[in-house]
Amino acid sequence: MKDVAREAGVHVSTASRALNPSTAPNVNPETVERVVEAARKLGYRPHPLARGLRTNRTMSVGVVIPDVENPLFGPIIAGVESVLVEEGYSVLIGNADRGPGHADSLVEDMLERHVDGLILATPGREVSESARNAQRDVSMVLVNRSVDDDSIPAIVGDDHAGIGLAVRHLRELGHERIGHVAGPSWVSTGKGRREAFLDWMATVGLDTDERLVEEAEWYQVEPGTTAALALLGRNPDLTAIVAANDLLGLGCYRAVRSLGRVIGSDVSITGYNDIPLLDLMQPPMTAVRVPYRKMGADAASTLLALLAGEDVPPGRVALQPTLAIRASTAPPVLGAR
């Protein structure tokens, strides 16, 4: 920049102002022209560290993901990245796969790096101490999760509506005995979808017995099988299962098969999330599709608004899911009961 100033025959401070859109009006238009030309000629690029040191902004935001290897988060990251890069921000990624506490330590790291904002996708329904502290220092927004007291802006899928799509779809097919394989209740989605399930069962005029719900230990295939077996053992007359997650749904596939029953005709199954390849399963799985990429993009936009000083009301914004109907759901076989 010193060179640019010399080339344009002005002081560096003038050059700085000329190059900065917000201060450019304070300098003579022709001078601006000269400086801009000099900068172009010399191929000047501002040094982000020097700038950041002075302005106290790094133009970077941290994104903490519970498990990068989970295909679920690819679209979220893509969505976040696409809008942030557009605004000149860089995305620092943190993978909190080393168990509880790891997310907090990543947040600490990022704060030390003076990120301008944080986007958290880590699970858990409560704000950790460190996150609480972080909110004082930087803007932050949650994605695909929320906190019980809604004290932090969150972009989430509308789980209530999503479960509603599944339950109503099954109801319309004629199912009357529907069960739910729930996710762990300490995760916000696990709790929310479980409640939504019972709620919708009542809405469509069906049984809301707690015995129709079985909680899986974790969002994986194996726990899904275990839970589904327990559920079907307790309720042999079930004709449909709403799984809280695609992997749990695949776990249900295994359970149903191991009982010698046919997926779709004997027992209908719905998944949740619609991860890739679900349409290639045998049979292809009906699933609630959540707009994850948009979720990431919206979270990023919200963060940008916060960074711009706009007042963003805390609380959650829910994105509407859709239902991908495939062959794992069908009308119940009449008289099977």
Added chain:
Amino acid sequence: MKDVAREAGVHVSTASRALNPSTAPNVNPETVERVVEAARKLGYRPHPLARGLRTNRTMSVGVVIPDVENPLFGPIIAGVESVLVEEGYSVLIGNADRGPGHADSLVEDMLERHVDGLILATPGREVSESARNAQRDVSMVLVNRSVDDDSIPAIVGDDHAGIGLAVRHLRELGHERIGHVAGPSWVSTGKGRREAFLDWMATVGLDTDERLVEEAEWYQVEPGTTAALALLGRNPDLTAIVAANDLLGLGCYRAVRSLGRVIGSDVSITGYNDIPLLDLMQPPMTAVRVPYRKMGADAASTLLALLAGEDVPPGRVALQPTLAIRASTAPPVLGAR
């Protein structure tokens, strides 16, 4: 840091030296002790921008991925992140999903941000102009790709060995007419696996007719089906297909089914990569498994070595794949020819 120095009763420069492991030997041990204590007491955290401004290092590395939504890259990112974070580096992620040229622009962005190193997973067998320039300024290593002239260190899977696993497995099952659905030849993996296939066919004493290979337009299910149909149309007597990629393999599934033949018994199929859920397909797919997480970790380690000034020979390091044998491969039905 000024406060720390005052608290310890020394000059800031002394404090700086005391806190920095590499310069600490130059200061009196008791003084170091006092400074460290003062720093602890005041909760001192170095300011990375100030430090970076002076030292010309940002302690960050850029990772450019062709498509974050592809489940393949999750493990790579996780591997990279795990080793870099350990050494105090941050990971900047760039998603080059906006077509050709986007990767270059991301690299430019990262260079402007003065990343200390770059890890590129973008496809293409040639070094772009910008990458070439980048290599002058920062350390860089490639992952899951290489360049034709091997001028940049690259960590890749050993595709030749991987294809060998598949071909030999099929040969041992008794297959003699084996085809290959190749990936696009402008991608390094597409070209490499194709050549490896023909090479291994010769090695196991089988036909190496070019007609046994059909190139898919892109690594996706649909192009895989198209290619497989063409391949099977041309060679109706094939009893096995080696696909250059899992998704292409799934495309083969569709093709085989649409011809009314049975996967496994009529036509065996092998995939490549072993992406999640492949074991839940019907039938579960035999696939070459590439250690992607390790690949990412090794790439990061190599980069660290480069950053430490060690001499890393250019050229590729190949990681050994394994074979996950499942139900999509079986002995050919005798007399089917």
Added chain:
DNA sequence: CAGTCTCCCGCAATCGTTTGTATTAAAGGA
């Protein structure tokens, strides 16, 4: 005892910007 060497430490410059304040000159008003 003078000279030299070592070991610690302080001084000050530096990295590349931004920005509050001072300065200058021109323009406008009485």
Added chain:
DNA sequence: TCCTTTAATACAAACGATTGCGGGAGACTG
């Protein structure tokens, strides 16, 4: 004509560290 206002630019102090250089004190040597 002189004073005040305004516009445009220059000056210099930050931001928070690192680091070459020099100086002072003590130890060692001859």
